[in-house]
Structures are given as C-alpha cells and as structure tokens.
Amino acid sequence: MNTHPYLRAYMAGIVVPSIVLLFVLTGFIIARHVYEVPIPIERAIVFPMGIVPSAFGVWNMFYLWLRPRRHLPIGFHGALLPCLLVPLGYCLGRSLGILTFGPNGLTYFQAVALPYAFFAAGFSIGLIAYYLIWKYLVGFFNQVLGIA
Amino acid sequence: MNNKEDEKIQTLLKQAMAPVDRELERDLWPQMLRRLEQRAAAVPWFDWALLALLVVGLLISPHTIPVLLYHL
Numbered sequence: 268m269n270t271h272p273y274l275r276a277y278m279a280g281i282v283v284p285s286i287v288l289l290f291v292l293t294g295f296i297i298a299r300h301v302y303e304v305p306i307p308i309e310r311a312i313v314f315p316m317g318i319v320p321s322a323f324g325v326w327n328m329f330y331l332w333l334r335p336r337r338h339l340p341i342g343f344h345g346a347l348l349p350c351l352l353v354p355l356g357y358c359l360g361r362s363l364g365i366l367t368f369g370p371n372g373l374t375y376f377q378a379v380a381l382p383y384a385f386f387a388a389g390f391s392i393g394l395i396a397y398y399l400i401w402k403y404l405v406g407f408f409n410q411v412l413g414i415a
Numbered sequence: 416m417n418n419k420e421d422e423k424i425q426t427l428l429k430q431a432m433a434p435v436d437r438e439l440e441r442d443l444w445p446q447m448l449r450r451l452e453q454r455a456a457a458v459p460w461f462d463w464a465l466l467a468l469l470v471v472g473l474l475i476s477p478h479t480i481p482v483l484l485y486h487l
Binding site: 291294314315356360373375379381385386388389391392393395396398399402403 | 458462465466468469472473476478479481482483484485
C-alpha cells in the first residue's frame with residue numbers, strides 16, 4: 268500500500284472528528300429541541316462541522332509532508348492545531364454574531380459568558396486534549412492506513 | 416522459420432528478460448512472528464497525568480465544555 272499517501276493521511280485525519288462530531292451534533296440538537304436551550308446552534312455548528320474535520324485531515328497531510336524534513340512527534344504536531352483553530356473560530360464567531368468581546372471576557376451566543384482566565388484554562392485543556400487525541404487516536408489510524 | 420532461428424530468438428528473449436526469482440530472498444515467517452508477539456506500547460505516566468489534568472480541568476470549569484466543543 269504505497270500509493271496516494273496524502274489521500275490516506277487525509278482520511279486517517281478526519282476519522283476522529285467525524286465520529287466525535289456525530290455525538291456533539293446529537294447533544295446540540297437534543298439541547299436545542301428537547302431542552303429548548305436558547306442558543307442559535309444552526310449558526311454555531313458551522314465551524315465544528317465544516318472546518319474542524321477537514322482541518323484534521325489537512326493537518327495530518329502536513330504531518331506526513333513534514334516528517335522527512337523536520338520530524339515532530341505526532342502528539343506535539345496535533346497540539347499545535349488549536350493555535351490555528353481557536354483564532355479561526357473566533358473570527359467566524361465574530362462574523363456570525365455569536366461571539367462578542369467584552370472587558371471581562373468573551374460571551375458566546377449572547378448566553379455563555381467566559382472570563383479570560385477561564386478562556387486561557389480552556390485553551391490549555393484543549394491543547395492537552397489535542398495532544399492525547401493525536402498521539403493515540405490519529406496515530407492509531409495512521410498505523411492502520413500504513414502511513415505511521 | 417528453421418530451428419536455428421528459433422534458438423536465436425530464444426536466446427535473444429532470455430537476454431532481454433531478467434529471470435524471475437521463484438524463491439523469496441529471506442524467510443518472512445520469523446519477522447511475522449515477532450510482529451505478532453509485539454505488545455502494544457505502554458502508555459507513559461506523563462500521558463496519564465495529562466489525562467487526569469484534563470478531567471480535573473473539565474470538572475472544575477464545566478462551562479468551558481461548550482466553548483471547547485465550538486472551537487475544537
């Protein structure tokens with residue numbers, strides 16, 4: 268299996284977010300339609316649904332391209348992805364009007380206020396989560412598809 | 416076409432085509448056994464600590480969960 272390594276890297280990369288997204292979407296829909304949470308999910312879901320899986324795939328292709336040149340362990344490589352995704356999500360949230368920037372913190376969906384300290388803590392949690400997801404899950408799928 | 420020409424063509428064909436190795440250069444079975452016996456690498460303590468930190472962080476500040484789900 269030596270052909271199309273970048274296509275295989277893309278496919279290995281999108282598996283995890285595609286599966287997770289299924290559960291996240293189910294949770295969002297239940298919250299919106301069953302518990303009637305006043306959050307405009309239709310607008311919020313655009314970013315995780317449209318960009319994150321493709322970003323994983325492209326980031327894994329980049330990992331494959333980078334490996335012979337400057338090898339970085341896959342966990343660290345994955346932990347760098349939030350540094351791109353968070354600003355992207357921020358820009359999209361601002362443009363869609365679901366994220367506002369205040370003196371004390373960020374407000375999502377005009378409902379969830381998050382002080383900057385918690386935002387920083389959340390970002391650190393995200394880095395850890397991405398490190399572990401990339402090291403163990405994406406790494407496993409890379410092995411399965413023969414590109415590890 | 417006489418026999419001499421047949422032999423000439425045979426010789427030319429043999430020269431043009433490399434002989435096919437019917438045998439493998441090495442025995443692959445020991446390598447296969449080694450692969451089967453390989454155990455999955457143990458998870459280092461550092462990763463367990465990170466996982467614990469992640470869980471504790473989410474328990475301390477659960478309102479970051481929807482934000483994480485949105486951004487990541």
